[in-house]
């Protein structure tokens with residue numbers, strides 16, 4: 001598949017209707033639906049979120065491929081998935097749409113923010129005063145509709161944990177110095193790293209790096225594990241070619257185990 005944007009996602013969701021609950025938790029700045037999938041009906045709720053950064057649409061393709069080969073969700077668990085948290089950013093990075101607020105040096109294929117040119121992963125209400133200007137987290141915390149929709153979802157469902165999927169590094173960020181240790185954070189990260197071949201990253205020290213982040217906010221708000229997983233190792237694959245070279249880009253032989261490892265981690 002050459003690209004994986006909003007229309008490709010919509011087509012895949014159409015195929016899932018009837019088998020999987022599909023709903024809408026909000027709309028993006030340009031009015032695109034923010035979809036939510038729910039698989040299973042157990043009381044323990046787990047969340048996976050992808051494409052919070054526009055140019056990282058390979059993470060949406062990854063979750064949809066993972067769903068298609070998912071055998072079963074444990075009886076006590078429900079899996080919630082936000083497959084494209086930043087659909088405007090994805091479409092802009094594919095050259096199919098343009099931002100409302102134009103960045104200086106605009107290069108579509110490297111675009112990671114939302115249509116208001118705000119980095120959603122620096123827009124969450126956690127240590128927000130420490131978000132440096134260069135991270136483009138916006139003027140006020142949760143000023144963006146996409147951020148608000150994700151926060152409302154988390155407040156409503158009280159997830160036991162979450163995974164936020166990104167692209168660069170083939171590694172897992174599982175802790176930051178602002179939140180310190182959260183129960184089972186290391187054990188969860190270690191089990192996923194063992195099965196999928198990701199490196200574990202030392203806890204993030206600097207507030208300028210962890211402030212405003214989704215997973216950092218989740219740890220702060222719920223005191224439960226929230227991992228940032230960077231799926232792609234090979235730094236030589238450009239963003240625009242990752243979907244086309246999907247199996248190599250995400251190291252699928254290993255990372256295809258991500259969903260089952262997460263779902264079968266019973267401590268959370």
Ligand SMILES: [Zn+2]
Nearest residue numbers: 053056166167
């Ligand atoms: Zn990212």
